[in-house]
Amino acid sequence: MIAGGKVVADTYAYEIKGSVYINLTNECTNKCGFCLRSRMDGVAGYNLWLEKEPTAEEVIAQMKKYSDYSEVVFCGFGEPMLRMDTLLEVARYAKSTGKRVRINTNGQASLYHGRNVAKELQGLVDCVSISLNALDAARYDALCHSIFGKKAHKAVLEFASECKKYVPEVVLSVVDILPESEIKKCEELAEKMGAKFRIRHYVGQ
Numbered sequence: 001m002i003a004g005g006k007v008v009a010d011t012y013a014y015e016i017k018g019s020v021y022i023n024l025t026n027e028c029t030n031k032c033g034f035c036l037r038s039r040m041d042g043v044a045g046y047n048l049w050l051e052k053e054p055t056a057e058e059v060i061a062q063m064k065k066y067s068d069y070s071e072v073v074f075c076g077f078g079e080p081m082l083r084m085d086t087l088l089e090v091a092r093y094a095k096s097t098g099k100r101v102r103i104n105t106n107g108q109a110s111l112y113h114g115r116n117v118a119k120e121l122q123g124l125v126d127c128v129s130i131s132l133n134a135l136d137a138a139r140y141d142a143l144c145h146s147i148f149g150k151k152a153h154k155a156v157l158e159f160a161s162e163c164k165k166y167v168p169e170v171v172l173s174v175v176d177i178l179p180e181s182e183i184k185k186c187e188e189l190a191e192k193m194g195a196k197f198r199i200r201h202y203v204g205q
């Protein structure tokens, strides 16, 4: 099907290497220079452009196509925490079936929603992986172009430290396009916050 000039699909849940990924939205508060969405239609052969954002029931119906998986990952082709109500409902279902739950996020959800959403993850989410992306506000803004401008980076750090209170595992990540010295400093920052650190590989053309 074609919508807005793009071929779209209704892929709300898709499997990669024993994890089921959840695709809730194509919207995001960032426009990262390295974002896959500017160059690709999806990942691992799945088209992740959506004709419409799914309800929790629609996501859960697609999750039921898969049986042999241990982890549910909110990731998709956009920022999943923009859709908190749906995310929490699906996470509740995933936990009720004994799955580990992880969110990959840009960390701006509390700023976006105007409340501390980290609290709402307690008991439902095992891991939050937050894209730190840069060491300071100016570098973050230059790379990620958030709708919140230079306020975004501080909000990401605040969200990460709130997540430390409510979620067992917090990971901060950067993409390997940064200079080595900046990657090192980001790693030190993650350590200081008591978070894990991960370097994501840039997927080029």
Ligand code: SF4
Pocket: 028, 029, 030, 031, 032, 034, 035, 036, 037, 077, 078, 079, 105, 106, 131, 144
């Ligand atoms: S935060 Fe993620 S989805 Fe949003 S623009 Fe950046 S890479 Fe893309």
